[in-house]
Amino acid sequence: MELLSxxxxxxxxxxxxxxxxxxxxxxxxxxxxxxxxxxxxxxxDVLATTVWGASNSWALAALPLFIWMGEILFRSRLSEDLFSGLAPWMGRIPGRLLHVNILGSGIFAAVSGSSAATAATIGKMTIPELSGRGYQQNMIIGTLAGSATLGLLIPPSIVLIVYGVATEQSIARLFIAGVLPGLLLVILFMGYVMIWSLRQPKENLAKEEVLPFKEKVNRSRRLIPVVLIISGVIGSVYSGIASPTDAAAVGVLLSLVFSYFTGSLNRKSFIEGLMGATKTSCMIAFILAGAAFLTVAMGFSGIPKSLASWISTLELSPYALLFALTLFFIVLGCFLDGISVVVLTTSVIMPMVEQAGIDPLWFGIFLVIVVEMSQITPPVGFNLFVLQNLTGRNILQISKSALPFFLLMLVALLIVTVFPEIVTALPDQMGG
Known part of the structure; x- marks a missing residue:
C-alpha cells in the first residue's frame, strides 16, 4: 500500500x-x-506551523548573506584579478593557462558558494582570453564546466547550507567537511589537464610568455583581497570565532570594502547585487518551506518509515545503497537544479541512510558531489546553460566537452567512499 502511495x-x-x-x-x-x-x-495547522518553522531558522540567515556576497563579487573586478594573479605562474605547467580555469573557479567558489555564478564570472573572463591565445575550445569549456561545480562543495556552499537546514546537521562542520574533497577535485582536474597536455603534439599547444620571478610576484599582489575574503570567511568558522551566519556577514562586509576600493561598487551595482540576492534567497527559502511541509506530511502518512523498512528488507549493503542512490540522484539531477534535488529527497532518503549506519555528515558531502555531477548532465545541467550562453555552442557539444570531468567526479566519489576520512578528518579536529 505504501509503495503504491x-x-x-x-x-x-x-x-x-x-x-x-x-x-x-x-x-x-x-x-x-x-x-x-x-x-x-x-x-x-500543520502547513502554517511548518512553513513558519522552516522560515524562522537562524541557520537560514547565512543563506541570503552568502548569496549577496557572491552577487557583490560577481559585479566586481575579482575575475580579472584572479586571471592576472594566477596566469604568470601557470606558463611552465603542462596545460598552462587552462589551469587558471580550474584554480580560478576553485578560488571564486570559496567566495561565492554558487556553481552558476562561478561558471558565469570565470567564463566571462577566461573564454575570450584563452580562445584568443589559441587554446582548444573543448578543453576551455570542459575545464570551466567541471571546475565551476566546485561552487557547490567548497565552503561557503549554498547547497551545504540547504542540506544542513533540511537535515539539522551543523553547517559549520559541513563547511569544513567540504574543504578536502574540494581540493581532491581540483587535484584530479589539474592532473587530467596535465596528462592531456603531455599527450598533445607541441604545435597544437598555445605558447605563453615566461615572466621573471619578480614580475610574477608583483602581478600576484592582485590576489590579496580575494585571499583576505576567503581567510575571513573560512578562517573565522574553522577557528570557532564565528558561526556560518556571522562569517557570512564578515564576507559581505569584506566584499563591499574590496569592491569600493577597486572602484567596482557604485549605487547601481549595489542595488543590482541586493536585488539579485533577494530574488535568489526568496526562491530558495520558498523551496525549503515547501520541502519542510512535504517532509512533515510524509511523516504523518508514514511513507518514509515504510520505505526505509522496505529498503531494509532488501538487505542492501551500505555500498549497494550508495550505488542505487547515486544513480537515482544523477537521473533526478537531469531534470532539477541541485537545491531542489537536496530538499526533495532528504525526507525520504535520510531514514534509509541512517538505518544503513552511514554518517549524515559524510553523506551530505557525498550527495553534493553527486549533485555537482548533475550540474553538467543534460538536459537541465545549469552549468551547461551558462556555458551555452557564453559560447553560443549547442548543449550536446558542451556536454561532450564536460564528460571527462563528469567521470573525474565519479572517481572522486569512489575515493571518498573508500576513504571517508577525507570528509570527516577536519570536522573531527574541529570538534562539536
Whole structure:
C-alpha cells in the first residue's frame, strides 16, 4: 500500500513540475495530497506551523548573506584579478593557462558558494582570453564546466547550507567537511589537464610568455583581497570565532570594502547585487518551506518509515545503497537544479541512510558531489546553460566537452567512499 502511495505522489510531483509549476508550490500541493489521502491530521495547522518553522531558522540567515556576497563579487573586478594573479605562474605547467580555469573557479567558489555564478564570472573572463591565445575550445569549456561545480562543495556552499537546514546537521562542520574533497577535485582536474597536455603534439599547444620571478610576484599582489575574503570567511568558522551566519556577514562586509576600493561598487551595482540576492534567497527559502511541509506530511502518512523498512528488507549493503542512490540522484539531477534535488529527497532518503549506519555528515558531502555531477548532465545541467550562453555552442557539444570531468567526479566519489576520512578528518579536529 505504501509503495503504491509513494508511486502516486511521485507521479503527481513529476506531473506538477513537468507542467511548469514552481518547485515550492509543487512540494506543498503534493504534501497536501499526501495528508488528505493518508492522514487525519489538521492540514491547515500543520502547513502554517511548518512553513513558519522552516522560515524562522537562524541557520537560514547565512543563506541570503552568502548569496549577496557572491552577487557583490560577481559585479566586481575579482575575475580579472584572479586571471592576472594566477596566469604568470601557470606558463611552465603542462596545460598552462587552462589551469587558471580550474584554480580560478576553485578560488571564486570559496567566495561565492554558487556553481552558476562561478561558471558565469570565470567564463566571462577566461573564454575570450584563452580562445584568443589559441587554446582548444573543448578543453576551455570542459575545464570551466567541471571546475565551476566546485561552487557547490567548497565552503561557503549554498547547497551545504540547504542540506544542513533540511537535515539539522551543523553547517559549520559541513563547511569544513567540504574543504578536502574540494581540493581532491581540483587535484584530479589539474592532473587530467596535465596528462592531456603531455599527450598533445607541441604545435597544437598555445605558447605563453615566461615572466621573471619578480614580475610574477608583483602581478600576484592582485590576489590579496580575494585571499583576505576567503581567510575571513573560512578562517573565522574553522577557528570557532564565528558561526556560518556571522562569517557570512564578515564576507559581505569584506566584499563591499574590496569592491569600493577597486572602484567596482557604485549605487547601481549595489542595488543590482541586493536585488539579485533577494530574488535568489526568496526562491530558495520558498523551496525549503515547501520541502519542510512535504517532509512533515510524509511523516504523518508514514511513507518514509515504510520505505526505509522496505529498503531494509532488501538487505542492501551500505555500498549497494550508495550505488542505487547515486544513480537515482544523477537521473533526478537531469531534470532539477541541485537545491531542489537536496530538499526533495532528504525526507525520504535520510531514514534509509541512517538505518544503513552511514554518517549524515559524510553523506551530505557525498550527495553534493553527486549533485555537482548533475550540474553538467543534460538536459537541465545549469552549468551547461551558462556555458551555452557564453559560447553560443549547442548543449550536446558542451556536454561532450564536460564528460571527462563528469567521470573525474565519479572517481572522486569512489575515493571518498573508500576513504571517508577525507570528509570527516577536519570536522573531527574541529570538534562539536
Amino acid at each position: 509513494t508511486v502516486f505522489l511521485l507521479i503527481l510531483l513529476l506531473a506538477l513540475l513537468g507542467g511548469g509549476l514552481w518547485v515550492a508550490l509543487s512540494l506543498m500541493l503534493v504534501g497536501m495530497a499526501g495528508m488528505m489521502m493518508f492522514s487525519s491530521a489538521p492540514m491547515g
